[in-house]
Amino acid sequence: MRRTLPRLLLTLVVSGSTGCALIGEEPGAPVLVCRSDADCSNNEVCFVDGCGDPGQDIVVEVTPNPALGLYAQDFPVGRLRADHNLELFNEASLRGTTLRSAPSAPARPYSEPLFVRAVGTSALIPGVARYHEAVVVPDNGKWTMPVAATGQYAVTLLAQDPSVPPQTTQGTVSPGEAVAMQWQLPSANAVVPMQGQVTRHGGAPLDEDLRVEVLDATLAPLSQQRLVSRATGHFSLSLAPEAAHMNTVLVRVSAAGEGSLLPQQTFTVDPRAPLPAPLELGDFGTPVRVSGRVVALDGKPVVGALVSLRGRVSGGGSFQSPVAKTGPEGRFELRSLPSPNEGPLQLVVIPPASSSAGLTVAPAVVARSDTVLSDVVCVNRRVARGRLFQPDGITPAAGVRLSAEPVEAIPGRLLPPNLATETLTDGSGEYVLRLDPALYRLDVVPGENLPRVSRFISMLPGDDSTEQSVPAFGLQRGRTLHGRVALRGREPGVPPGMPFASIRFYRVVNVEGRPASVLLAQSVTDTLGRYTALLPVR
Incomplete structure (x- = not known):
């Protein structure tokens, strides 16, 4: 059953051309498991989630110029054509x-x-984050902040006045849309006041920079986060009115600066009553x-490894030490709590890649x-060994660059950091990667006028001496896509093209039952707003 992308109240203007369409006829029933295009029906190619029409179910992200307040815009594309203009x-x-x-x-x-x-994600491209922040001075209560679209956001207001609690609301922004959001901040007599003191074990002062x-x-x-008085340990907070109806809330105390050798401690308290005693961080x-x-x-x-200590310390707080790096003899030294x-x-x-x-x-x-x-x-690290073929499925693809990026942790394991693990295929198309256990996206960038190919591999825990075999798969044939990026409603006399805009073509897929996205192609427009991209085609 073919997926369809979410429908949005927006229009993608596609300039038609006399050139042929990227896909000429409707494909047959999709094959869900494939290793190469040869496993698929006519006019389908082998994507990471199975056979599919390479001209459909595509999302394009265009980032015109963030410096001018023109952030990314996402569009679902019904059917790509060889000449495909994008009007923003x-x-x-x-x-x-x-x-x-x-x-x-x-x-x-x-x-x-x-x-x-404003923190969120693209509404169309799973895994693509959206983040914006700004200081605004409302004019008679009104303000505007440009953001990327299409985005699903949690928008939080923090007043400069520390007596005003933060407020958050949700919203979805589509291209060209100004989403109206309204906040009504509580009056001074409606907030719930909280005063207290933070001390070391036994009531001794900390004489450290803390926030609460x-x-x-x-x-x-x-x-809001407030600083604790370094001299006395006292603090004063203003809580949102809803705290008056809660039996308990959490008071979090943490170091105000990075690299501190203090634990973070969380206390459960009743917000409706004065704190009965100082909050002790423990011994x-x-x-x-x-x-x-x-x-x-x-x-x-192991030279160049990053080393740190973390966990619960005495008193119940959580601690994260500064990070040290091993030297030529593998030695390290750092500061920690007991x-x-x-x-x-x-x-x-974390050893180097x-x-x-x-x-x-x-x-x-x-x-x-x-x-x-x-x-x-x-x-x-476990060895993953696989083989890559040219689009004919027979000829080895030699000298092709592959990179592996961890996208999800295996239960019970830490998510490995993205260390830009890369390799090249040898003369027989074989490649070897050394990876920590995790789910990885394997990206292949072949060059030679062939498009990108991606696969997902689960590197499972096991005997370190046992290699894990990755099923062989083939590269895909490519079709060059041309077009121009233009801004809708431009002023008279302004050139039609949007120069130096970043363009990315994605395909939305399901990986182990969860939505994900795979980058198919990327490009940058020239000074006239023209772009060229290479996408897969049968």
């Missing part, structure tokens, strides 16, 4: 109206500075030096004095 809408934006409640009086426009943060905030059970903020100890050596299974030092009485911390080692040693998590007992750990022996 004017900017999409959030159009906010902010009011402030007043006791026994109508709400009035709020005109003080606001920090606006209040969250609900879903970890949504009920207050988490004093920082100590921790040193050690990282070696591979063969005993050789281990808790009930168990060790986790030592996380070029190393055969893999991501390793090991227990580490850190004493309340400087500690030298035993050698950390890294597991090996």
Whole structure:
């Protein structure tokens, strides 16, 4: 059953041409499992999720010029043609109206500075993030912020006035659309006040830079983040009015600066009553030096590995140490808090991409004095071996570049960092990758006027000495796509093309039952707004 992309109330203007269409006739019933185009019906190609029409179910993302407030626009494409022009809408934006409640009086426009943060994802391209932030000064309560479209956003307002709690609302923005959103900030007498004090174990002052905030059970903020008085440990917060109807809230205390050697602690309190006592961070100890050596299974030092400690410390707080890097002999030294009485911390080692040693998590007992750990022996990355063919499915594809990017963690494992793991196929089309366990997207960029190809591979935990075989697959034939990117409603005399715009063609797929996206082609327009892209074709 063929998927269809979400329908949107927008128009993609496609300039017709006298050239032939990318696809000439309707394909037959799709084949869901394939290794090459030869496994598919006429006019279909072998995508990551099975055989499909290469001219349909495509989404294009165009990013004109963020510096001018022209952010990405996403469009579903019904059928690509060899000459395919793209006409952009004017900017999409959030159009906010902010009011402030007043006791026994109508709400009035709020005109003080606001920090606006819009966080979301593309509504059409799974996995493509959207993030915008700006400081706005409302004019009679009204303000506008340009954003990318199509995007599904959570928009949060943070007033410069610390007595105003943050507020968040949801919205979806389509190209050329100004989405109206309204916030009514609570009056000063409607917020829930909270005062307290943060101390070390036994009430001793911390004399550290700390920040404090209040969250609900879903970890949504009920207050702004405020600094704790370094001299006294006292703080004062203003909570959203809904906190008055909650039995408990979470007070989170954390270090105000990066690289701090303090734990983060969360306390459960009743917001309707004064805090009965100071919030004690517990007896988490004093920082100590921790040193050690990282070696591979063969005993050789692992050079350039990133090493850190993390976990629960005494007093119940969570801790993350600064990161250290191993030197020529595999040795490292960092600063950490001691281990808790009930168990060790986790030592996380991330070797560089070029190393055969893999991501390793090991227990580490850190004493309340400087500690030298035993050698950390890294597991090996597993070997994934596969083979790549030319579009005919017979001729080996030699000298082709492949890259693997982790996209999802395996349950019980950390998601490996994206280390830009790359390799080239040899003369027989064979390639070898050394990978930590995870789900990876394997991207193939062949050149030679052939389009990109992507596959997903699950690198499973197992015997490090056992290779994992990746099913062989073939490259695809390509068709060159031409077109021009223009801005709708441009001023008279302005050239029709949008220069230096970034264009990306995606296909939306399902990977293990979840939506994902695969980049098919990318291009940049020239000074006249013209682009050329290479997409797969049968």
